[in-house]
Amino acid sequence: MDFTECYGDTVSSVAAAARSGCRKRVRRLIKGGCSVDCRDNRGWIALHEAAAAGSKECVQEILTAAGGSSRGCRAYVNSLTHEGESACYLAAQRGHLAVVRLLLKAHANINQLTNDLSCPLYAAVDGGQKEIVELLVSKGAEVNRAHTASCWTCLHQAVYKGHSEIVRILVNVCNLEAVDDHRISPLFVAAQYGQQECLEILVNAGANVNTQAADLATPLLIASQEGHQACVDFLLDHGADPNIACSHDWPQLPIHAAAEFGHISVLRRLIAVTDCVCDRGDGMVSPLYVAVHSHQSMSVELLLREGYSPDAQDCTHILGLRSPLSYALCQTSNKPYSESVRLLVAAGANLTEEDWIYALATDNTDLLQLILEHRWIPRPEALIRDCSVPHHNGKTVLKLQEMRELVSVAQNQVHFAACWLPLLLKAGLEPSLLLQPHMLEQADSEVLNYLLEFVNWSTLSAPLKNTLHQRRVEKTWEPCQDFDSIPCLSHICRLQVRAVLGPDLLMRTNVVQQLPVPSQLHGFLQFRDIPEASYTH
Template identity: 65%
Template sequence: MDFTACYADTVSSVAAAARAGRAGRLRALLGGGCPIDSRDNRGWTALHEAAAAGSSACVREILAALHARSCKGVPALVNAQTHEGESACYLAAQRGHVGVVRLLLKAHADVDQMTNDLSCPLYAAVDGGHADVVDLLVSKGAEVNGTHTASCWTCLHQAVYKGHGQIVSILVKVCNLEVLDDHGISPLFVAAQYGQRESLEALIHAGADVNSPAADLATPLLIASQEGHMACVDLLLDHGADPNRACSNEWPQLPIHAAAEFGHTGILRRLLDVTDSACGRTDGMVSPLYVAVNRGQPQSVAMLLDAGYSPDAQDCTCSLGLRSPLTLALSRASSESHRECVGLLVAAGAALEEQDWTQVFVSDSPQLLQLILQHQRFPRLESPTVACSGRRTLTPQELRRMLSAARSCSGSACLWLPVLLSSGLEPSFLLQPRLFQEADSEVLNHLLEFVNWATLPPPLRLILDQRRAGRSWEPRAHFHSLPPLSHICRLRIREVLGPDLLMRSGAVQQLPVPPLLHDFLQFRDIPEALHRPPLPS
């Protein structure tokens, strides 16, 4: 049966009059001997109807009739409950009928009577935002610290959650400010979580603990930072909230992590000024760069890097299974936001380990490698650490890691080899037996176009001869003859200027040669290595 519906054919004449607020009609019916305690299909009596309708006149008529008929039955009917456990006082409080509540309390209504779902008149009034009813019930001794939901919320929790500032101001004078629900959450935590600044301020001024943690160690400052409530963050910090307090059982998470993870840049900016930056480099902690990268928040990444957080951070293999923020960004570089994070980290000097380069080389697209090489340059053989505007020169150790990864990824060389060569890598770095043995025919031809193929070392020439005999390499026709003088000249110009300067700048336009030669000098006449899909098995 649907007890929330009202069926007219089951409502008594007395109840119908009370519902309509017709006090004269009600007086006549009761004077004629009609029963007072008849119930409808919801268990409602006429008193429930009058209380819910807010008709003080009808309530008075019913109470007067009860006294006239049987004084002993007054408390029982006044506190009679519907099938949902609602009393007349509850229904009046729920709807904000303060006059009716006052009448019922005078008639000895139970101020703390509970409904089936653990609510009570005070909780109902709080939930509805009826401050005058709340004030009345509190003054009449209503229990203010009882729990009224399955999660053990009190009236103060609910008032804060709903943002009823006037009611919060009433309750903070009489309630336990540190009462906790079943998750260890205090009313102040609720205010921070839902951005209820007025309620938060009232609780703080009443003496509530601004650092009271939940059961999982999350603090009000952390939850306000996570949810993006700037005004609450400012208020908490201004009143002593600790930004360096660990807020997680799993790893030492701080409020700055939450702000960075969810991209709340205003809050992040505030927290950068008050958070100990040691969290970004100390072993056993976790740099906020990790969580910013994980969520793909390039704005947060940029702010953290600008504030001096190391792009390499600390190795979090043990706690998070991640070596560095860059490793994480590369693993998710299929999304635009994570690629942007890669660019920011590399531009800030993040080191790529061999496994990072491998991740780049096996990518389905050369765009990731191109992005990284926008911020890095290859060393020249004679001066490996010369700086170049806007880009950092790879150290010899970093170059070795990159080349080792490249040699191990010869199967995808058709994607990365043209990018490396057009970005200024010395071709001699790639003249290695393994690459010559494993590279696709077109990939190998592309590489040979950047060198003097007539002067290859004997071991490499032997590999080429063997591959040609086995028909795994088909050389381009001009490889059978000596390189033309024009090719020798451009190799020499590349050597003198340096591959990076020649390939990635306007230096070629400054040379005293005809403009028609510019593309030739930058090797743009050489066909790209073609990607060939694998043969079906």
């Protein structure tokens, strides 16, 4: 049987009359001997119908008929439906103030709980019935009892519903720090659901702005996560601490929540007040990690612009992540690089061996082109002396360790050399760095020819010449015709120009246009006449 739906054929005559609010009919039926005790399929009696309908007159008639003694009337007035609802509960739930007053005079149990742990006060709070809340509180209703399976009090519910006038009443009588089963206080609820007026009332009444839930989350964290700007501002202006760790797993702060969910205005406010130790400090986690994780490129951009390091700290032991860039690349494997990758590379994020693998171990050169757009390959002498400058022509200069790892990865990704070799050489990479036995042994014929065109092949070391000779004998390499003779003077001259100017300037700037040579030689001096190798799957 459904205890919530009313079936017409189960309602008594008195109950039906009470539902319609017809006092005369109710009186006539009672005088005619009709019972006021008959229950319908929901367990409702005539008193429940009259109370729910808000008919004070019908309630009075029914109560008069119900008891010849005060004891009998007291038992009747507290009769419960199958859902555990009293007449007082039904009247309070529906906002019938006069009926509630009458029922209380008839000794209705003001704190009677329903099957789902509600009560008249909680029902009135939920429905925003301010006057009934005032009446019940004044009559001594229990204000701090838990009324839901999750242990919410009336104050929790008033805040959740945004009934600010009721909150003003309750803060004077309720425990402001009452917590539910997750140790969430009413103030936390206000911050979570953006109930700014309720939040202000609670704070002004003395509620703790730095209260922490069972998982250590604070009101500021949850307001930041939900993007409630006004609540965030109010909390910060009234003592909320943005540097309290809000997680058992790692030192999560409100700034992480704002970055993760892309609430830019909130993030901007938190950047100004959050301790910068979270950016690079040991045992901390940069908000860049969570911004990258949730693909919030606007958060990434703002954090970088406000001075957060693109390298952050190594979070391998905390999150299993080495750097924001490595995480961003991991997320975009086998896909075009993400906006977060672009922002981190542009901001100068350090490139490791793992990052170079993403750039070189593929026939897609988008990532490598992005890196070379924002990185400057230093001259060979800078690598030897490790005297590279931080920036050149507005680009970040690759560090010695980055160059070493680049060359190491390149040597191990010979299969894709047709894709990355032209880009690196045109960006100014010194070709001698690649003239290693493994490269000469494994490179495709076209790739090997392209590389040799950037050097004086006649001056190669004996071991390298032996490797080339062996490949020719095995017919795994078909050299260019020129390689059987001494390089022509023009080729030796451009090698000398490249050495004097530096491969970086020659290949990546317009310095060649300033040389006192015919313009027809510009392309030749920049090795543009050499056909690139084609990649074979």
